[in-house]
Amino acid sequence: MLQYDNNAFYFVALSFITIYLVPSWIHILTRAQSVLFAKDEAIGAISRTSAEKQKAEELKKESKGLATLKRSKPFMINFWITIFFTIIFMWLAVSVSTDGEVNSFDPFHILQIDSASDAKAIKKAFRSLSLKYHPDKNPGDRAAEAKFMMVSKAYEALTDAESRENWEKFGNPDGKQSLEVSIGLPNFLLETGNRNLVLMVYLIIMVGVIPFCVWTYYSDSSKFGEKDVMYDTYSWYHHVLSEHTLIKALPECLAGAAEFRKRNVPKSASDKQAIGELMAAVKTQMQKPKYNHPVCVKGNVLMHAHLLRASEKISDTQLNEDLKYMLRRSTALIDAMISVCQHQDSLQTATNCIEFGQLMTQAMWVKDSSLLQLPHFTEEEVKHCSIGKGKATSILEYREVPDDQKKGMANFTAEQKEDVSKYLKMLPDISVESKVFVDDDEDDKVYEGDLCTIRVIITRNNLEKGEKAGLIHAPRFPYPKQEAWWIIMGTKEGKIVHIEKVGNPNRIFSHEIKFLAPRVGTYEFDLYIKSNAYVGLDQEQKVTLTTLDNSVLPEYKIHPDDAELDDEPTLFEEILNANIEQDDSDSDDSDDESDGPAIAEKSDAEMKKERLKKARQQTDDDSDSDDDAEEVYTDK
Template identity: 75%
Template sequence: MLQYDNSAFYFFALSFITIYIVPSWITIISRVYKALFIKDEAIGAVSRTTAEKAKAEKLKKESKGLSTLFKSKGFVINFAITVILTILFVWLLVSVSSDGEVNTFDPFTILEIDTGSDDKTIKKAFRSLSLKYHPDKNPGDRAAEAKFMMVAKAYEALTDAEARENWEKYGNPDGKQSLAVSIGLPSFLLETGNRNLVLMVYLIFMVGIIPFSVYSYYSDSSKYGEKDVMYDTYSWYHYTLTEHTLVKWLPEVLAGSAEFRKHNVPKTAEDKEAVNQVMSLVKVQMPKPKYNHPVVVKGNVLMHAHLLRQSEQIKSEQMKDDLKYMLRLSTSLIDAMISVCQHQDSLQTAINCIEFGQYVTQGMWVKDTTLLQLPHFTEEEVSHCEKGKGAKAATISEYRSLPDDQKKGMATFSDEQKKDVAKYLQMLPDVSVESKVFVDDDEDDKVYEGDLCTIRVTLTRNNLDKGEKAGLVHAPRFPFPKQEAWWIILGTKQGKIVHIEKVGDPSRVVEHNIKFLAPAVGEYEFDLYVKSNAYLGLDQKSKVTLTTLDNSSLPEYKVHPDDAVLDDEPTLFEEMLNANIEQDSDDEDDSDDEDDDGKQSASDAIAPKSEADLKKEQLKKTRNQEDDDDDDDDEAEEVYAD
């Protein structure tokens, strides 16, 4: 007999809860360990110069310590659920330890009598309990109904000889059972007073919580495409990015991303006033907006405040947080812009997007000189470098190439600040680029029409020692750590993209292969761009020439006899196809024999015929011809008679 079993429910609930709380506690403990003991390098909190010190301190404050964990809503919700389930787990464990025996069929226990009681005691207990739990006296009470059935079964097991023998031997009055089954649900579910509560909880979970959770997960996940960028963002980029898009328009394009549409909505009068305050800082150098949507306007002025180094003048803390949120997503969104440009085959716009990423990382804008990347340098120090007597430097590369005693702009710097400049110039990437065109497994280094040719681009970081790896980008004004990478672009003279990819390998020497089919016969010249993802003024451009020869001049390719034999052999697919065709043909012949007994079978038609058979066929054809002639004569006489 199946019955609701509290002990079985305890074991089931313990097993089910364990599936959640064990991996959850492992995750929580690992996150707590990282928050307390994680190294500064792992979170990018490195201060190689004093200019990076403030950024490193902020990263430590945001990523280290227990207080940082509770800033995440997901962690707080998961922690609360795990604690509640752990308390429930402990309670169930205590319940199991005190009453952990799963119910078995014991007729004496069911009849509430001692084991081995005589027949009189058994009958008396049966009468008493059957009257107490009879369905007529307990209408609608499922618990009483189940108890009545168990009492009847227990009485039968003790009074019927065969049933008692089965129970004593196998533990069940019905005989040997292959499987012992019990309903692992608490018995209070059978109580009449709990019926409405159980039904309500069931409806809430099955009709409310579970469908809503599935809908929320599906609706959220269906909004995102590649690189965790929303599909609406890709649509916006396809609409706004053209082959004529300039760098100065890209902050507004970024501001219109779908990721910011809920976050950057000005909700109150204070929010609008804060937007106006930021706009007053940048409106002189910001181009006239093309789109007047409040979300785009707010994001546009915030990005310009960062690019023009006016973010410290923002008064509203909420506006600072909104800008930080935009910068956190900027890297993936700019990569999405570049992928859209690749899809549109707009080479110059893709280059502009890469340069926009450089500006965002360094907190600089289009009219700024690359010397502003130097630590502690302002417009005043830059003017000393570009003017005056002696050696001059207008770019960061020129400044690095000068001897230390001829570097200007540091007359008012302290010794520590001068060390920062020297340290920065030492870690600044110094990349040399080499390219080679070849065809795999070709010894003469000639490219023929239709060949799969390879352009191997070799990047060498001259500022690194052998075995040393490139570190994080020096970007004090970008609030997040960023790994050094390089964009490798191959384009045509007509402004079309042949290849574009970001290479993040931090090794000293990096090889990157560009493969494509050789075009028609002729001489071609491609533009090869190697552009930094974070530094300004270090990009390189070179020419790659390709001469494609006529493949008709190549010697005729002769197939080896063994290969020819293999080519003639049917493939497995062809063998299966031929087998199916033959089977279908046989089926059609059989059906023809059944439908028309007068038609020859395919086997008869193919088999050789004897001389007698041929004579019979010839005689039959002659008779048929004579009959046709007689019919024609009769028709002619009828026509003539008419």
Template identity: 65%
Template sequence: MLQYDDSAFYFFALSSIIFYIVPSWYSIIKKVSAALFSSDESIGAVSRTTAEEKKAADLKKNSKGLKTLSSTGFIVNFVITVALSALFFWLYLSVQSNGEVNSFDPFTILGIDTGADLKEIKKAYKKMSLKFHPDKNPNNPQAEATFMMVAKAYEALVDPVAKENYEKYGNPDGKQSLAVSIGLPEFLLDTANRNLVLVAYLIIMVGVIPFAVWSYYSNSSKFGEKDVMYDSYAWFHHNLNEHTLVKTLPETLAGSAEFRQRNMPKSQDDKEEIAKILNKVRSHMNKPTYNHPVVLKGNVLLHAHLTRQTEILSEASQEDLKYMLRYSSSLVDAMISVCKHQESLGAALNCIKFSQCMVQAMWLKDSELLQLPHFTENEVKHVVAKNIAEYIKVPNGQKKGLKDFTEEQKQDVFKTCRLLPDVTVDSKIFVDDDEDDKVYEGDLCTVLVTLTRNNLADGEKAGLVHAPRFPYPRREAWWVALGTKEGKIISIDKITNPSKVVEHKIKFLAPRKGTYEFDLYVMSNAYVGFDHKVSVELTTLDASSLPEYKVHPEDAELDDEPTLFEEMMNANIEDDSDSEEEQDSDEEEEEEGIRELSAAEKKKLELQNARKKAASAAGDDSDDDDDDEVEEVYNDK
């Protein structure tokens, strides 16, 4: 029997707190180190040309320094962690000073020195028993528990049996079974704190915990794949179809659920600003389908970005635009997944083109050459090349449109031309594990797409996309789509592998007999004008023309062998038949025995009758001899 104290609670509290503060401090230290010591490359603040300098500076400003740690979530977590760490330190000191969980020590309980004589023991017992007697401490469970401990301590020092149990087992009651419980603070036993404990318990169990569960569930239930809200998916399903055009996609993106709270105009000045921007970009916009303030504001801000007119935006509107562009990548991927679900190839390709335009801040009628730094419509007019892919292959000394550029600006153009992708696409269709090149209907076909980045050296990886006007770093990736001539999607996947040579496999079942032509698209996620379209031809043969498949004799024997289930069933049937046969045999033997017994009895009766007749003729003296003769005859029979 142990004396109740707070030591067990201290250990329990220390072990509980450490589960929170250790991962929390790890997260805090990681965020602080990232804010103070992270490299420019890790946050995407890379300035390869002078055009990227402003973007790199903004990324450093927003991703490095103590200012980046000013978010509400970080501050709240930091305060809670510091408070729990202080509590942990105080508990640790308490454990260090008096941290041993009390064992049964009668001398300590009675407050006397070890080895005290009987007189001192009785005196201490009398004093403490009077002090903690239940009659003097009514409704005090702590005093009652102490009184019982004092009685046990006295018994362990005075009673011979109890003393022997204490010395042998550490308890006056003898050997005890192991008991496990949660260490609770001692003040919970105090009746004065009963109401406070009940109120705290009620608040935590009825208020705090249900609210935390409801908050977590309500927030997590709003999001689906790729951390996109379910309402956004529903919005995309409503607006996207096979007739969707690129010029309608800004409005579709603006209606995403992620932007509805932020893009709601807060004042009349916001509405007037949106109307002013609308007049500037109206000529580049498709006629709005929805006049809702949230959708209209997002649509206008996106067009300001696509037409490179962000200088007309206020600081607040620029922050709202950056917020939209921050989530644009995952939202466009969600739009493509919706198109894939609808099997609409044209709409999916238009979503990819829209993503390219957003990254490069270009719109439909803009020249591809505007992706080059410092280029405007004036420089584009002097370029002879038809597209940007041709322009980057022109030797640097022969490139047009650079007449008015400084030497530094020219070097920016040359560097960018080396960064822009130069991709070769190869495709091959085949059937796995097939010796010949023939494809029959129902075969599992594989289209092997090989993407080679010619602008990279062996072992080099593709870096960040050169996009000075997109406020966030973007990794180079490629969409690979296979579709029918009728515009149905067979497969569409995003390749993020940055290697020089990348292979991607598309698998599908071969259609019916005939010749088919499929369209294979390889499109960049961030650059305009580098897309590839390859025609894939497939001829399938009738499966009936395949040679007859002959089963090997050994395989046929294996097929004839009964399965485990059949063997079990056959064994049960044989057991049943054996038991029936045994039963029939026993019945036949029994009937035969009955027939034999009846014949013997009949013969016995005949012999008995003969004996009676002989006895009546020969007299009584011959009865014994006759009996013996009858028995011998009967036995012989």
């Protein structure tokens, strides 16, 4: 008999809780170890120059220590759930250790009598308990009904000779069982007084909690598209970006992303006042806003405060946190802008978005000199570098100036001068080569319709052999960023042929652009190699492609072996041929003696053709008979 068993429930509950607890604790301990003992290089908290020290210290505070775990809401929710189930697990383990024997069928225990009781005592106990738990006296009580059935089974096991023998041999009055089974649920579920409570809990979990969790997960996940960017953001970018969008308009485009709409809503009068004061400081460098929504205004102002290096004027702590949140999401959102431009086939706007990402990383704006990327350089040092002998107006020119003639560092300390020297050594110095070819073609000529390949080879001349590119040097960007290059090819008309970000860190790496060769003629494409984070290092080349007429190519000749395949019979013809041979087997046997020499003289090919001819003739005869039948039917 199956019965609800508290002890069996303990084992079942322990098993299910363990399925959750083991991976959860592994995740918690792994995350805690990675946070408490993480290496600085792993979290990007490196300071190659003194200008990066403050950034490295802030990254350590954010990415290391218990405070980092406390700031993670999903981690803390999982942690407290794990603690709760761990306490339940310990209670169940104690319960199992004290009384962990799963119930077995014991008729004496069920009848509440001693194992030495005689038949009279057994009968008396059965009568007493059966009256007590009889369904007529306990209408609707499932627990009493189950108890009554167990009492009846126990009495039968002790009074019936066969049942008692089975119980004594196999532990069950019904004989040998392949498996001992109990219902792993607690007994209180059968108690009448708990019926409504059990039903309510069941309804809450099945109708409320589980559907709510599924709906929450689906509603959250359905908001995000590629690169974990929200679909509403893509819709916004499709609305605001066009082929005429300038760099000055991009901060406002970025500020309107759906990821910022809840966070950037002004929450108090002091918040609005702080935004107004900050706007007064950056308004002269802002393009006239096109959208006056509070979210766009706040995000636009914060972006300009970062780009103009005026973030130190943000006195409000919450505004600083909002700005850091926007900068954390900026890389993925700018990549989403570029993908929208690719969809719109707008080359100029795509390059503007890439350059906006460079300015965002270096905290610079459109009119700033690329020399501001140098450590400790301000407008004063830049101005000094652009005049007199040995002047340099760009960072590439400044790198070529001999060290003893470099300007702008007259008031620098020895450490600051060393920082500038280190920076110029780590600054990417690339050379670009391109080659046009067609795979498996020896003559390097491209014909109309060929699958054309343009291989772009980039060499980082500033790296030694075996050395790899590291993180971007960007002291004012609060998060680590890996060096990468955008490879773009477009037409003279401003259409995009190819655009992709390549993050290969090797000293020499290549990237292939594949497309079908256009019609006959000579074409000139623009090839752009643009950094994802540095200003002033971009390169541009012209790629010329001459497409020839494919009619001058030699005529393709079919190989003789392939030509013979055309003469091979189809599967249907082979089946008909087999049927014909079977039908003519008798006549063939009778004519073997007379036709033997003639058949022997025929080649295998001739025999095959004859069989094929017979099969086709049979097919034609069948079709003729069908036509005749149709005519007869029509006459009738």
